[in-house]
Amino acid sequence: MSYEPVIGLEIHVELGTNSKLFCACPAEFGAEPNANTCPVCLGLPGALPVLNAKAVEYAVRAALALNCRVSTFSKFDRKNYFYPDLPKGYQISQYDLPLAYGGFVEIALEGSRKRIGIRRVHLEDDAGKLLHEGSPQGTVAEAVSSLVDYNRCGVPLIEIVSEADLRSPEEARAYLEELKSILQYTGVSDCKMEEGSLRVDCNISLRPAGEERLGIPVELKNLGSFRSAQRALAYEVTRQAEILDRGGKVARETRHWDEARSISVSLREKEEAQDYRYFPDPDLVPMVPDPEWVWQIKTSLPELPQQRRERLVNAYGLSPYDAAVITASPVMADFYEDVVKAGAGAKPAANWVMGEIFRYLKARGLEAEDIPITPGHLAELLSMVETGTISVKIAKSIFDEMCDTRKEPRELVRAKGLLQIGAEEELVPVIDGVIASNPGVVADYRAGKERALGFLVGQVMKATQGRANPQLANRLLVERLAL
Amino acid sequence: MVSITREDVEHVARLARLTLTQQEVQVFTRQLSQILAHVDTLRQVDVSGVEPTFHAVPDLVNVTRPDVSRPGLPVDEALANAPQRSRGYFRVPRMGKEE
């Protein structure tokens, strides 16, 4: 039978504030264990939370960028459960009155657009981190004991809950990419999944095609990347479809994605259903955002990915695909536009950004923020190609070195003696040499085999280590062969 | 009149991570039943249309602090009260087979 997957996503995003959500401890990543803790985030007796104004602003900004409505009244609630990474015995979250609700994200897939609803956006504090000792695989089950680091505890998070509007793993992936892009554009988070500043949980159920009623949802956790999420969902579609085909019933459960084995594994059912006993946190007062303030944030939102894509298509003549690739990260898009502003052609700049820059970063596991060269340097390199000072091939050959050393491209080309041979008197002896040493090919050419010319040009390029201007080499070859 | 059973008491004790002896279960079942019977008088009150009072000071809203970070406690102070610690971490017993 054919089934339709119904997918909803819950995304947790760490906000890029200086301090934590409820205390002044630095919210930075990578400090020594427990170096960024205080009585408040350690949950010491008597300590009280005070809300970080910037975190609220960031959350509102993100919510508005996701087309949400900001609640006129919202509050913090305690979510009570015991876990060693949760020092107070409760998480401060938002239950029935979230900060914002009712938004959407538009995704484009195979040329068609679709709106994915955002049910709610709320603020909450992050938990600490656990390390499992005495276990070779670092797994919980085998550990002798666990170590707790509360540095991350109290870092502000927003939870973004989508409607169950996604109908395929590909849509889920596209939604994730778009969401990440929007969040990066608003500047509220770096969205680095490898540092845990963006985390994804999925809910997925299957129903027979055409059926209205929803199937039994399964929750997927431990999705380390968007690719993992897509693969885990695809796996889950197959797994659930097999169960349903057999006439079986999908178990309502949480499953853990094992990326190495490419399977999802059932987490043992908890003995009892969780009962979080939510209630309003008496230590924190309600948030009643001033509509004027919300309006100011709304009107000061930066250009968002979709607007920017459209602008790049219109202003630079890029294809929608190229525009989408370049604008996924705001930093990359800024870089691209700066290269063009520095004098490069829009199309070559796009090709270079999507080609060499992406390749360079990917090979080194770097992000757009880490682009080592200035837009000016790339524009200069492209202009040398444009004017025939160097060939494309040479430009590509020195690109990595230019990135690694951050030297000016012109200087690098000069120092390495790579300037193109554009002077006839320099190239003629080389051409004559090539003609002399390839009598057979020359004969073929003279007999009318046009293709033989290409071989000879190649030989000229080889003899000059690629420095010959190919157009000039071509013209001179034709001239000399005609003698 | 509500009645609270031994099972209720055991369930609540589990939620609250309190191990109770059999005798405590018995005593609490009786005492909690008495207390709940007493507080059951609240059912007589007409609360339709009444907003709850979660905070004693109602007009206090939007209390925030500026996003300025300050160093926290020195690590040894943060860990000073820990029953067990190891290499700058708090240490807890193994977490069993559950997640």
Add this chain to the structure above:
Amino acid sequence: MSELYRLSVAQAARALRAGEVSPGELLASYVERNLEMEQLTHAFITYDPDRAAKDAQEVTRRWPELGWSVLAGVPAAIKDNMCTRGLLTTCGSRILDGFLPPYDATVVDRLTRAGMVLLGKTNMDEFAMGSSCESSAYAVTRNPWNPGRVPGGSSGGSAAAVAAGQAAYALGSDTGGSVRQPAALCGVVGLKPTYGRVSRYGLVAFASSLDQVGTFTRSVEDCALVLQVIAGHDPKDSTSVPRPVPDYRAALGRDLAGLTLGIPREYFEVALDPGVRRQVEEAIHDLEDLGAKVGECSLPHSEYALSTYYLIAPAEASSNLARYDGVRHGLRSSGDDLESMYQNTRHQGFGSEVKRRIMLGTYALSSGYYDAYYLRAQKVRTLVKRDFELALERFDALVCPTSPTVAFGIGERVDDPLTMYASDVLTVPANLAGLPGLSVPCGLSEGLPVGLQIIGRPFDEETLLTIGHALEKHRPLDPEKRGPLYRPGGDPYVL
């Protein structure tokens, strides 16, 4: 000079300022008094005269810059649920065994700046859950008026210490009457300020929406002096109110003429000791004689206040006490794995009253019961609050007994939670409504003190002080009736 401990805060401050005594001499008198009294009262969990001596030296060193502070050099005691940096803070519980806070509560910090000489941390019902000081894991504090009686609770240690002359003033906390009731039972002045008037930062939470730090003093004037220092906005407590702090001493000595006092009918319909009723009624007559206009009023939802309180407070407590899990501080019991460690630690660390309330509160918040219990209680709370708002539109303050009885016998109510809870019936409503309440001694019954409770409008502690001060002058506790500071032939407050 050996009986300097008899001086009120105001008197001691004057003597210190005049150079008649030094902080060291004043402290020495308290240390001597404690040698005699502590074995009778068991008022302290941690009593540390050496530490106090260092405080006294420090105050002496800082003397020139402490000119502004009347509290400078005056020995004090603090309830053991307020964090004191590097000084044991147990909340009367085993589960906080050995806990040395790395920080000071805001009130402690303010008093330290004002030159406090801290004698120690006082005994209390475990996590402030109790009305007799008997649920402490460390000791049973005794009422200095009669050691067979309880001092009240939960701040019984602070009340007893001030009553017995073991400290000049003390801080307590009041969630459902824990300052006012022991003040009444020990014959001292106890103030629970308006919710939000005093910072809760560093006060170990029991029920966060009800907790408020309060004062124990031997006179209303002293109460004004201590409140002056601890009151005020604290950016570390989101529920502390940014409102200017008036000059509380200016409220003392004002005329009662023109003030209107309401007598809430329902507060006299509960089972009051005849002696308590008589003393309170006489005190109200005295206030009338002093010029106040007295009239009856009604707080119709009073009968539901106790039930409301005993749902809200345990619910908040069940969450507040989740952090005692053996991971970061205090007791850890052994266990094969995390779950058994949690369970063993909490089983061994908490006493039965605390367990009872955690159970009750967890139940009230649990799935399927939240609406019927917790949410309904918060709605009834609104009605209780509204009753007060209406009454306080007509009256400047309300007057009633603080406790329905005088100090009861040790052990009398421990096995009967409902009777114990009923001790708070007259005090919990003010907590539910967030209002200030002052208990002032107004006479004796069965040779034990009776307290008059004055409840005021939000942030109007001044009116309470005005009324309390007038009553105290007009109706002092008869020194001929044996109190703990009694000395044959002498006024206890005069050298």
